[in-house]
Amino acid sequence: MILSALIFILVAGGMLAWMANRWYPGSAKWVALATVGIELVLTIWLWLQFASAMALPAHGGWFAETRAEWIPRFGVSFHLAMDETSLILVMLTAFLGMVSVACSWTEIQERAGFFYFNLLWTLAGAIGVFLALDLFLFFFFWELMLVPMYFLIAIWGHENRRYASIKFFIFAEGSGLFMLVAILALVFVHYRSTGVLTFDYFELLNTAMSPSTGLWIMLGFFIAFAVKTPIVPLHVWLPDAHTEAPTAGSVILAGVLLKTGAYGLLRFVVPLFPDAALQFAPVAIALGATGVLYGAFLAFAQTDLKRLVAYTSVSHLGFVVLGIFAWNPWSLGGAVMQMIAHGISTGALFVIAGILQDRTHTRDMRRFEGLWSVMPRLAAMGLFFAIATLGLPGMGNFVGEFLILMGLYRVNSVLASVAAVAFVASVVYALALVQKTFHGENKHDWQLPDLSGREMATLYSMAAITLWLGLYPQPVLDAAPDIASRPPAIAVADREGNAE
Amino acid sequence: MRTVEAIAAIPMHHGLVLAAILFALGMIGILARRNLVFILMSIEIMLNAAGLAFVVAGARWEQADGQVMLIFILAVAAAEVSVGLALLLLLYRRFQTLDADAVSKMRG
Amino acid sequence: MLSLLWLIPTLPLAGFLVLALGGKYLGHRSIAVIGTSSTALSALIAILIGMDFIAAPPPGFVFRQEAWSWIAVAGFSPGIGFYLDALSLVMVLVVTLISFLIHLYSTEFMSGDEDYARFFAYMNLFVGSMCILILADNLLFLYLGWEGVGLCSYLLIGFWYRDPANGRAARKAFIVTRIGDTAMAIGLFLLFTHLGTLDIQPLMQCAGQQWPEGEGLAILTAALLLAGAAGKSAQLPLQTWLPDAMAGPTPVSALMHAATMVTAGVYLIARTHVLFTLAPVVQHAVAVIGALTLLLAGFSALVQTDIKRVLAYSTISQIGYMFLALGVGAWSAAIFHLVTHAFFKALLFLSAGVVIMSLHEEHNIFRMGALRKKLPIVFWTFLIGSASLAALPLVTAGFYSKDLILWRAWSSAGGNPWLWAAGWGGAILTGLYIFRVVFLVFFGEARTAMPPGTARPGLRITLPLIVLAAFSLVGGWIETPPFLGNLTLFSSFVQHALPPAQAVHGEKNDETILELLAIAASLGGIALAYLLFLRYPAFLQGMMLIPAFARIREFWQSGWGFDRFYEFLFVRPYLWLAHADRRDVIDNIYKMALSCMLRWLQKVDPHDVINTIYNGLAGLCLFLHRALSATQSGQVRRYAAAIATGSIGILFIGIFA
């Protein structure tokens, strides 16, 4: 029940915000804030609740479940369930929802009601994706979150929004098509072998299929999630979308939407197709390592602040892919950690970029310089999150990256070493960001107000979470999928890798 | 139950052939005439032929359904004629002609 | 008392937090009090703990304390934990003490700076990270401190952020050390993957049990750790960042880039010495790297004109000595030199800072001179520091430590005459370059008039100088060679953590001969400096007129061309590629795919079959398009006819098929 509430609160809140803004202009943001506030309180309550339930060993990894018939004829049900991974991602979504409402507080003046409607519906779609355990429902939420996101970019975006939003939509829909085909293929394979027509995750979990069929269906899922994650070379929509989206859109895109792709890999690709995933893992790991380095490399080349941050996402999510396909406890813990830490740190960098753009009306780093003396607080926060992004120990990203590479080292030591080069590349881009934006002489004579109380509260809370993740990451690490309850195929690979 | 009346024992075919002929004539009318009034009349003929076929079949099986269908067809015809004639008037006012071929704005 | 161990890193970190968050609202006075008192307290605690540790040693000379479990995933469970043994105790004492003195110095030195709070915040953060590095119980926590000090180094080198050159130097320092750190991280992956833990003591035991000497994995791990150490300690081939790091404020150079942070590499190798003994090849490489570095840096120091750069190259060179000692297995000698070096090099930097400040940011030693009279205290402290650095016999700390290293380089199992010769040559160079500075700066005639009204350094500057000078003189008397009393206070204490060095090559009287040679080297260097730079300066000026010498001088001054080489090999290609790929080549591929295909088709011969097919297809499409659009005549009757035809046709099919 509570799981459906998580989704419907956002849906209802979105509609309420839209309508409220017609009656009382300017009230939409309050409604939105209240909605995500309730959502956040609810998830934290759930977390505390389940943290105590953790003590009981018999829950099988799933805390809560909601199941209702939807289209019984095709075996489609409204099936939501939550385990630790879902919970932690839902918490991230709720928190970033809060952040994105806070950072659009003054930025969005036009059609605010519709804006918050789209924002909340995107969040609702994302939470649905994190909770759905029926493949049809999953696909439904997957599409649900795209359309409002498209509007967010297309209506409230920056100069080049039309191009960016269409590119985003084409990539997202194209990949969604792959997934739909793969879902249907999987369901029919299952139907053919058992005679039961169902879209339920648990029923499909152990579908018998020939290796080649499995590989093809898995590839369908993989491509869909690879576009969203994104994995090089399917990342090209991301820099444009992130750059052109409004601040809240960028935060949600980077913090939440990319995680749905990674979550899909974690929840569906590997468990549903253990053998195929095992076969495919070397390719995926190679792609992930390429992404890690390529993203870091390109981030350095950018002059547009938001574009730079966007490419760092490519790099960081590359780590997540590595972690998932290395599939051992360390790398999975690291992958979940990296997802959360990346959501917070990159989200914060986008908030900072948004604040800068709001005040200077440019994102070109060549036009900044020397902002430290103008807005020391913002600069200090920028420095802090740049350092978090480059993976300094003591911050969340480090724990994620270190664990991922350590797990990967067992499976493929050469690629782990290659990917580790990103430690250096990330320093190069992060320091370039700090240097170009905050350091140097204030040559352009900027006179800008420093952070307001609202912005400080947002960024300080994100900084505190980043430090917390870095120094006491255990709650997040515990949220990684328990490998013992999953198909052991890749664990076997792990052992083989260990032997060599 | 029902009042049995002695009626003519005509093979069903003959009735259906009549319907078919009327239908074909209506079709010829639609295709051959250019005047919209004639086209509308031809449509009436075809609808009527269809109704006739229903009634013939209904009579064959001694069921009321055939006549029910005729009533529906009548309703359809009435609605069609009212709208069709209104359109026809509109067209005449605008183009000063009833030539169906003259009204070809939709040419691709 | 020992249970207060956790306070040592925590106090400076708390100071950092207070200053970072509230620095805006605090006055200079309270900033200075907070910044200094936090390090003072942690130094005090370190001293108390040290006394306690020596007076009542904990079992096994080891004390551990775990705050909380940091990460726990499937057997990987590094904690936020502290580990105190003889080695880390010595290190933490040196670090906190010197930190306190330098903080005290900075309160006056930096008093004119607008970012006073930021400076002390960074400095406190550094002290905290450094203490974590030293006291860490496991390699991952050590890595946290390791990266933390790297970050502070970056922040403080670029402290005066308005000048882009400072920013460049700072980034260079961070990136170059990060290269080493990455290697070290890979080393950690390897260690955990094969030994299953990162806790230092169990790890060392495990390694000793599982790996035979010369095991490939051990060699690989040791090499990776060595890369990390070389990056942090500015050894070949990653030494290029340190001279540029002098862009930071002078107290920073004194604290981080001379006394403490750069010696972290030495500490790391000493801490993981078991791995290096398992990998003799790498251990030998450590010695060779140390020997090469100390010579190259010595030559470079000889020709620098910036006083701080002389000291920077001198630091590289001295750490080269420490590496040499580590490489031959003289662990305690390396740590001993680390300690004495920390004192006298901090002293030299702090004195140089006063000189620079007095001359209003003049760094060039050729524009100084005759400061002996004007800055008497500084002259004496600088002289003491130089003497200690040059290993002036008997009275200076540097003599005892360097002497010990030279002897070990000759006598240890890993030592050989070549290494000794390198160290001996380095000793001559050391005396030569440092006394060159002394003679040029404090003797001769004044080349820049000291601006009138320059305030004399106050107590907060002179006190640290005097304390450090005292340590630089007497600090060596805890460990003396056999013919001078054979005190082994230091090495026997450190033995609890590090194995003693065995002399295998040398006889007893060899040692005396070598001692005398070493004394001759240091005195010779000083004498040479006197002759060349004070007595007959014209000789050198005449030499420099010869193009070959001038070119060599230039080559040495640029640090043996490493910078230019790296620039050419790595930096330029990276920048070029980054620039070329700014718009993301993959995106362009997608964008251009279509137009490229069309262009390709155009290029192909027009009579080509494929082209004809494409043309035919296009023509067919065009024809179909025309035919179909012709059917849309707009004439209702034709549509009706089409419907009728179609229906009749379908009926036909329905009947006859």
Next chain:
Amino acid sequence: MEITFYLSAAIAIAATLMVITVSNATHALLYLIVSLLAVAIVFFVLGAPFAAALEIIIYAGAIMVLFVFVMMMLNLGKAAAAREQGWLNPGIWTGPGVLAALLLAELAYIFAQGGDTPWGTAAVTAKEVGIALFGPYLLGVELASLLLLAGLVGACHLGWNQAGIETGHEEERGHENG
């Protein structure tokens, strides 16, 4: 009785033929009414008196009256008939004729396949039709009423526009051209 059927069938076919061939619209309308009346007789003969009555009342009566009204409003004169004559050149009949022949042939083939079927012997009264109409076909009746309503509204709407013919049309044209 049989003779009545064939006779009225012949009249219906002949009248319909006239409908589609004469050039004067009013004459055609009258022929159509004749045709419908003949069909009504056929219904009666076939034992469907209710259908026959409806055919006369609604078709021949109401709907045809609509046509008459429209004829009056159009006020077509001799010129229109002449132009109509001009359109009716012989060539125009061939295509539709061939199509109609094909259709008839196909239908004849189907009837031939079916073989002889005996005729029903009982008439279906209005009462039965009514029961069927408001029993199983209730939904159909409602739908038909909706359809009629839609037709009514549509016709009203189209007719209303005539008020603004002079000005409104110009506007509309402007829209279309622009």
